[in-house]
Amino acid sequence: MTDVTHGDPNCIFCKIAAGQIPSKKVYQDEQVYAFHDIHPWAPVHFLLIPKLHIPSMAQVGPEHAGLLGHMMALVPRLAAQEGCRPYPEGGFRIVCNTGGDGGQEVHHLHIHVIGGPRPWLKG
């Protein structure tokens, strides 16, 4: 597995961020891309990824504090945009599976943002 790079040719999420594989876009800027999960667990389920190829949270260090802060600070706005109801009745869940024990399947850092009225398929 590659480490932090500006694009891994074998990474599906690098290809999605570059527009080489189609996805349903939620948001993008210079640093990040967000798109609908292909197998949603709930009425709202999208993934927020850095454009930089960071394999997982396990590779995150102090040099990524700005990027991670940017991602976390975007979540409330994007969650509301995608239909999560207002806090406290509504809200959302953020999940960041990391490594095998963490249940990570795609090795490009991503934050799941999950919400909408229950029941959900999972969780």
Ligand code: 5GP
């Ligand atoms: P993980 O277990 O790594 O946290 O979850 C990866 C997520 O990526 C899964 O929820 C899966 O449905 C989603 N996913 C995998 N491949 C694709 C794809 O090609 N397009 C989209 N939109 N989502 C994907």
Ligand code: ZN
């Ligand atoms: Zn990648």
